[in-house]
Amino acid sequence: MSSTSSSVLRSDQIWLDGKMVKWDEGQVHVMTHALHYGLGCFEGIRAYRTHDGRLAIFRLQEHIDRLFDSAHICMMKMPFTREQVAEACVELLRAQKEQFANGAYLRPIVFMGDGAMGLGAINPTRVSITAWDWGAYLGDKGIREGIRAKVSSFTRMHVNVNMVRGKITGQYVNSILAKREAVLGGYDEAILLDISGFVAEASGENLFLVNKKGAIKTPPLSSPILDGITRDSVLKILRDSGREVEEVTVTRDALYICNEVFFTGTAAEITPVREVDDRTVGTGKPGPITQYVQETYFRAVRGLEPRYSEWLTYI
Structure with missing residues (x-):
């Protein structure tokens, strides 16, 4: 070892x-x-x-x-x-x-x-x-209680500047600069906007929100975002539960006044966001949709959800 x-x-x-x-x-x-x-x-x-x-x-x-x-x-x-x-x-x-x-x-x-x-x-x-062995990317406490995020001064690159369907090494300099800016400012993670000012994704995660009417939204693949595999898994989990998810553009201030925000990604898994730009999201604690997604996701990856058994390749 x-x-x-x-x-x-x-x-x-x-x-x-x-x-x-x-x-x-x-x-x-x-x-x-x-x-x-x-x-x-x-x-x-x-x-x-x-x-x-x-x-x-x-x-x-x-x-x-x-x-x-x-x-x-x-x-x-x-x-x-x-x-x-x-x-x-x-x-x-x-x-x-x-x-x-x-x-x-x-x-x-x-x-x-x-x-x-x-x-x-x-x-x-x-x-x-x-x-x-890499633990929770944004910390075990972040998984439990949520993290603080900051909208970055760096913009996610345009779809004709980078190849957004590719997970390409050099393109992550954009993410590194955004992440460092956020951490140096006392936050846990950065949120990047596209060139039109709409929410794209975090430095290494996709983003979901639940507004005050209970509508679940996530930026569409027509945005400059990675087609996340955890994102896809969460879409299936939510839709299998009978919930609708809108893949639409959202503004940064929509994050300020919604009930829930959470990140998805292989490293970050399902990480709640309790604060964006020094504004409390919802109650400041992981909301019921976030908790449901977390619970179902972790049950699935541990082989406790037979309906998602095809997601697992056993060693």
């Missing part, structure tokens, strides 16, 4: 270009093209300990499909099939599943390797998969 710090477990091995190597041998050259120009794509995938003690990867195929779609958008030729990359995720955890008592976070990444330099270079595509 190894650790990146005294409190974070990580796998002893990395899947790199088709074979397992020791963690410390998972290296790339300083002339790697992606390091200089940001051309790569990645996924974040969680594996959970289920109620019966097994380890299960959440919506593995959907994540692999999005990874390959992202590579296609970036015109990067994949050296492995979808099946090979999915099996590599399973293989990596299967070999070390006992050490991930609390589950694991998988990070497949595809990037242009070293060789030629310059913006027009086309080098071989490299693929790596790592795993570590």
Whole structure:
């Protein structure tokens, strides 16, 4: 059992270009093209300990499909099939599943390797998969009580500036700057608007709100947002419960006067937002819709919701 710090477990091995190597041998050259120009794509995938003690990867195929779609958008030729990359995720955890008592976070990444330099270079595509134990991204307290968010001074890039269907490495500089601004200002997370001033998403999460009439809304995929897999799961959970969800644009002040706001994402899972721009959201506590989504989601990922059993790939 190894650790990146005294409190974070990580796998002893990395899947790199088709074979397992020791963690410390998972290296790339300083002339790697992606390091200089940001051309790569990645996924974040969680594996959970289920109620019966097994380890299960959440919506593995959907994540692999999005990874390959992202590579296609970036015109990067994949050296492995979808099946090979999915099996590599399973293989990596299967070999070390006992050490991930609390589950694991998988990070497949595809990037242009070293060789030629310059913006027009086309080098071989490299693929790596790592795993570590990553707890609640916005904190356990944030999951329970909600977080404080701030509308960022940074704007989410226009759909003709970035490829919004792709989870592309270089594009996350926009998110990093927004996140740092928010944290330095004393907040937990940033909310970015699109170029028209409508709410897009958080730095690494999709957003839902419940207004005072009980209407549930989330920005549409025509906005510059990632087509989140957790977002899709939440849409299904809500609609399966008989609730309607409107995929529509919303203004920032709609967040100030609604009853509930919550973020969704692989890392953040289902995180309530108790405050936006120093304005209390609703009662300042997770609301009933947020609590329902949280409860159902966590039951599903732990194998306690048979209707969502297809979301789980058991190791």
